Amino acid sequence: MASEPVAPSVELQNVTVCYRRHPAVHHLSGHFRSGSLTAVIGPNGAGKSTLLKGLAGVIRPNEGRVIWQGLRTRDVAYLPQQVEIDRSFPLSVSDVVSMGHWRRVGLFRALRTDLRSRVAEALAAVGLDGFARRAVGTLSAGQFQRALFARMLLQDAPLILLDEPFNAIDARTTADLLAVVRRWHGERRTVIAVLHDVAQVREHFPETLLLAREGIAWGRTGDVLTGENLLRARSMAEAWDERAAPCETPGRVA
Amino acid sequence: MAGLEWVWGPFVEFGFMRRALVACMAIALGAAPVGVLLVLRRMSLVGDAMSHAILPGAAAGFLLTGFSLMVMSLGGFLAGLAVALLAGLVTRFTDQREDASFAAFYLIALAAGVLLISSRGSSMDLMHVLFGSILAVDDASLLLVASVTTTTLLVLAVIYRPLVAECFDPGFVRAVGGGGLTWHLLFMVLVVMNLVSGFHALGTLMSVGLMMVPAVAARYWAGQVWSLMAVAMLIGMLSGIIGLLVSYHGDYATGPAIILTAGAFYIVSVLFGPRGGLQQRFFPRSHLEA
Numbered sequence: 001m002a003s004e005p006v007a008p009s010v011e012l013q014n015v016t017v018c019y020r021r022h023p024a025v026h027h028l029s030g031h032f033r034s035g036s037l038t039a040v041i042g043p044n045g046a047g048k049s050t051l052l053k054g055l056a057g058v059i060r061p062n063e064g065r066v067i068w069q070g071l072r073t074r075d076v077a078y079l080p081q082q083v084e085i086d087r088s089f090p091l092s093v094s095d096v097v098s099m100g101h102w103r104r105v106g107l108f109r110a111l112r113t114d115l116r117s118r119v120a121e122a123l124a125a126v127g128l129d130g131f132a133r134r135a136v137g138t139l140s141a142g143q144f145q146r147a148l149f150a151r152m153l154l155q156d157a158p159l160i161l162l163d164e165p166f167n168a169i170d171a172r173t174t175a176d177l178l179a180v181v182r183r184w185h186g187e188r189r190t191v192i193a194v195l196h197d198v199a200q201v202r203e204h205f206p207e208t209l210l211l212a213r214e215g216i217a218w219g220r221t222g223d224v225l226t227g228e229n230l231l232r233a234r235s236m237a238e239a240w241d242e243r244a245a246p247c248e249t250p251g252r253v254a
Numbered sequence: 255m256a257g258l259e260w261v262w263g264p265f266v267e268f269g270f271m272r273r274a275l276v277a278c279m280a281i282a283l284g285a286a287p288v289g290v291l292l293v294l295r296r297m298s299l300v301g302d303a304m305s306h307a308i309l310p311g312a313a314a315g316f317l318l319t320g321f322s323l324m325v326m327s328l329g330g331f332l333a334g335l336a337v338a339l340l341a342g343l344v345t346r347f348t349d350q351r352e353d354a355s356f357a358a359f360y361l362i363a364l365a366a367g368v369l370l371i372s373s374r375g376s377s378m379d380l381m382h383v384l385f386g387s388i389l390a391v392d393d394a395s396l397l398l399v400a401s402v403t404t405t406t407l408l409v410l411a412v413i414y415r416p417l418v419a420e421c422f423d424p425g426f427v428r429a430v431g432g433g434g435l436t437w438h439l440l441f442m443v444l445v446v447m448n449l450v451s452g453f454h455a456l457g458t459l460m461s462v463g464l465m466m467v468p469a470v471a472a473r474y475w476a477g478q479v480w481s482l483m484a485v486a487m488l489i490g491m492l493s494g495i496i497g498l499l500v501s502y503h504g505d506y507a508t509g510p511a512i513i514l515t516a517g518a519f520y521i522v523s524v525l526f527g528p529r530g531g532l533q534q535r536f537f538p539r540s541h542l543e544a
Contacts, residue, residue: 056429073431080425089294089422090478099419102430107416135477155430 009034009190010055010071010159014064017050022244024050026213027064034069035188037181039195039205039221042233046212048194049081052163055192068159074103077157079148081164087137093147094119094132100154122150127176142173149180160184162193166200178204198225212236264502271502273391277399277455278494278512281464284403285448286486287410289469290479291441295421298466299353303360305449305462307337309367312453317374323395327450334446337363342442346435388455388498388508395454402451406444413437418479456509463513464490471520474527489519 010032017025025047032038040048053059054066056078068076097119098111105111111119123132126146131139139147145165152160162181166174181204184191195201201208201221208224210216212233217224264271292301311333315326341355348355391399410417416437420427428434445465452461468489469482476482497512504511526533 058425058428073429076429078425078429085423085425086296090476090482091418091422092478096422099423099426102419102427102432107413107432151426 009036009069010192011067011069012064013067015051015054015061015066016063016247017047017054017059018062019050023047023062023213023247025054025061025211026247028211028215029064030209030215030218032190032192033207034190035185036207037185037191037205038207038209039193039201040209040211041195041198041201041225042211042216046233048211049163051211052078052161052192052194053080056161071159075157076159076161077152077155078161079152079163079165081167087139087144089136091136092132093123093128093134093136093139096136096147097122097132097150097154100151100156102155118154119150122153123147125153126150126180142169145169145177146173149177153180158189160189160191162191164194164196166195166197174200198230201225260503261499264499270389270391271498273396274388274455274498274508275495277388277391277396278464278498279491280396280399280403281448281452281455281461282468282490282494283487284399284406285452285461285465286468286472286490287483288406288441288444288448289465289467290472290482290486291417291421292445292466293469293473294418294479294482297352298470300356301445301449301462301466303356304334304338304445305453305459306364306367307360308334308363308446308449308453310363310370311367313367313370317370323392323398323454327398327454330450330453331446333363333367334449335443338442338446339439342438387457388512391455399451399455402447406448409440409444413440417441456512460509460513463509463516464493467513467516467520468493471516471523471527474523474529474531477529489516493519 012028012030015025015028016023024045028051040051042048050059054061056076057066057068057073058078098115100122101111101115101119104115120132123129126149128143128146128150131143131147136144136147149165165177169177178200181191181193193205195205202225205221207219208221209218210224210229210233213236216233216236217226217229265275289301292298308330311329311331312326313329314333315322315329319325337356337359341352341359344350344355344359345352416427416432417440419432420434420437424434426432427437448465449461452464455461456464468486471489472482472485476485493512493516497515498508500506500515501508501511523531525531528534
């Protein structure tokens, strides 16, 4: 993308997010460096998606604070798990990708020629050349994910949040989309991705947050993904107690 | 020329038929696009729920002033809006889904409405509110219907982009600061307005028919939001004309005749619609190479 964004950072101060008083993310503190490429990994129910929603500002933490440095709402591109989108919706691929221009065209301005050509560029960048006029309902899961990545390319956001972006996606599509992620990293954007493939994280993500409701470890991927840490994460995530007592912990730094 | 006479005769001869025709056209033009958006939001049954929700307001208006169009419409509008707001707020601030909240609130409203009417009015009054009387449409109600349609089309034109985007991917619009709740509430106001405008002519039970049936049928013919709206408007208006004629010539109740005509369009669409109709399914054309 043309402009060089100011890479922002995100700080978590003792963040707790609950569902019906049970913490999904529990006393998490730490810092996503500006320009870093971080994987959030952990067992099912570890609070990864919840954390991402908190980072995106979709939900508010019950305790603690998420602090965006140098960011406004529109500077964050957030890709939730795709189950939340109705893919039978009667829109064309270019309609969907054009939504990425939201902050340039807002509610009423027209999509000028240069903005249209950037839609075509973004489609080409994710390998969807010639798909512009197709209805989104005709896309495969992988093609649809490519379209959503094209939309994020147009959003040109300094902070990018991806929730399980490669779920049910084949190897080739994953490789293409990982190339897009590396390009973002090269452009000094801050990228945070929820993933579950340990090998993939080791290979492509320099930093990792291992989460099991509490932060197990956070730092360089090689230091975080040790056998011992992974084992600890697994045992902690399963500890759901219907009669758990109110938590007294004041706060903790992972 | 008996055929042409069959079509033109009633409208040439009778002012009330002309009024009814104009009212139907206006209702179809405004309600159809609203219905399309309801279907796309997976809120097809919410229209139905809202049409019941109008009842206690209209009934209260009727008990206060008798058959005063303005008071009954205003009452219905406020009652519908209250139910939409309450259901929306409960959905947003509790764990329950929207359809569940709507079901609870519209049933409360419906019961309140029937209670009001049955305590003071007669069953004829209830019939009028439930089924309307399109052949008794006067200038005032025509004006109301036309104003509602004009407002609806203008507002839809202005909020089309955020509304459709929010409908497709609410998370995205919220994340880019596009203000999801505003559009949703504005849209619900349009839904209630159109139901109220339809209720005097078609009754609370039937007004939702011209909103939903053409919209659902249109999905078998069109594949984009704007074309869905165009097809739905067309089906709605044709249903109005044909329904009025059938009702006039066959001496049937007008509201049901109109909605049944729309229903016939729907069934034809299900059978022969090029987008997923039954004919496609059971008599598929041979598949392509790629």
